[in-house]
Amino acid sequence: MKTNLSALVAGLLFGLGLMLSGMSNPGEVLGFLDWSGTWSPDLIGVLGSAVLVSVIGFQLARRMHRPWFEAEFPVLPSKPIDRTLIIGNLLFGIGWGLSGYCPGPALAGLALGNSEVVVFLVAMLAGGVLQQAWAGRFGPGAAPSR
Amino acid sequence: MLTDLDPSSHWLAGQIAGIHLFTLAGGLVIGTAAVLLYLAVGRIAGVSGIFFTAARQGGSWRWLFLGGIVAGAGLGGLLFPTLNVVSRPSPGLWILILSGLLVGWGTRQGGGCTSGHGVCGLGRLAPRSLVAVLVFMAAGVFTASLLRHWLGVAA
Numbered sequence: 581m582k583t584n585l586s587a588l589v590a591g592l593l594f595g596l597g598l599m600l601s602g603m604s605n606p607g608e609v610l611g612f613l614d615w616s617g618t619w620s621p622d623l624i625g626v627l628g629s630a631v632l633v634s635v636i637g638f639q640l641a642r643r644m645h646r647p648w649f650e651a652e653f654p655v656l657p658s659k660p661i662d663r664t665l666i667i668g669n670l671l672f673g674i675g676w677g678l679s680g681y682c683p684g685p686a687l688a689g690l691a692l693g694n695s696e697v698v699v700f701l702v703a704m705l706a707g708g709v710l711q712q713a714w715a716g717r718f719g720p721g722a723a724p725s726r
Numbered sequence: 727m728l729t730d731l732d733p734s735s736h737w738l739a740g741q742i743a744g745i746h747l748f749t750l751a752g753g754l755v756i757g758t759a760a761v762l763l764y765l766a767v768g769r770i771a772g773v774s775g776i777f778f779t780a781a782r783q784g785g786s787w788r789w790l791f792l793g794g795i796v797a798g799a800g801l802g803g804l805l806f807p808t809l810n811v812v813s814r815p816s817p818g819l820w821i822l823i824l825s826g827l828l829v830g831w832g833t834r835q836g837g838g839c840t841s842g843h844g845v846c847g848l849g850r851l852a853p854r855s856l857v858a859v860l861v862f863m864a865a866g867v868f869t870a871s872l873l874r875h876w877l878g879v880a881a
Contacts, residue, residue, distance in 0.1 A: 591794020599802025601752020633757025634849025668836025673865025707830025
């Protein structure tokens with residue numbers, strides 16, 4: 581119950597922040613990513629101020645033995661900096677630069693009566709499903725084919 | 727861009743070094759949301775990961791977080807109607823689909839997006855997330871500055 585309520589409040593704040601920061605507007609995102617026209621540094625302001633808060637928050641968490649409403653902090657898998665990370669983020673960045681949408685702002689767009697994001701989110705879900713199917717067959721951790 | 731936000735009517739329309747104050751305020755709220763989720767329930771607020779895990783294996787807290795994003799943005803749109811805009815021409819159906827496919831594939835393969843690697847990963851001082859952010863930023867800038875023009879997407 582408290583977990584669900586916390587997730588809901590965190591989601592509400594996240595969505596409110598996306599709207600207030602202008603990041604729910606893909607034109608604002610492209611204003612940062614597109615260096616061929618009028619450049620806007622706003623996205624750095626959003627990411628910078630969000631990271632400032634989260635650095636402090638994650639430092640606080642280090643002094644806690646457990647989260648407020650759960651038994652323990654899940655151990656985050658330690659993964660290497662490898663080709664999978666680079667290629668994945670390369671593809672993500674290309675997709676991001678094409679439309680100005682990443683997952684959070686696209687979700688936020690659902691509330692703002694923006695029909696583009698429905699197409700984007702369905703394609704995003706399909707892309708993720710395809711990747712998981714591909715990784716299950718060919719990716720690291722898949723059964724060796726030899 | 728949000729230059730049409732009337733500075734005379736809204737103190738948040740001010741700027742520091744070209745960065746609008748409302749974007750800084752919004753970032754603080756986003757960061758607070760991510761910290762709340764971690765301190766309260768120990769979860770990383772990575773929207774792509776939560777989205778795909780919710781679609782695959784459900785989990786009420788995941789759906790509530792995602793639903794909260796939609797509802798919170800709707801609330802923000804009511805509070806700040808001048809920010810509730812899409813200030814770029816539509817890239818067209820096929821580019822939107824291609825964009826969504828790449829974001830879906832890439833965030834699964836790369837293990838996160840602007841929130842998971844960006845807000846949370848950088849906040850955790852994770853070297854892997856720093857690499858991820860630099861790569862997707864560079865790819866985003868390259869794509870928005872050059873590829874969109876080559877593909878004939880309205881700039």
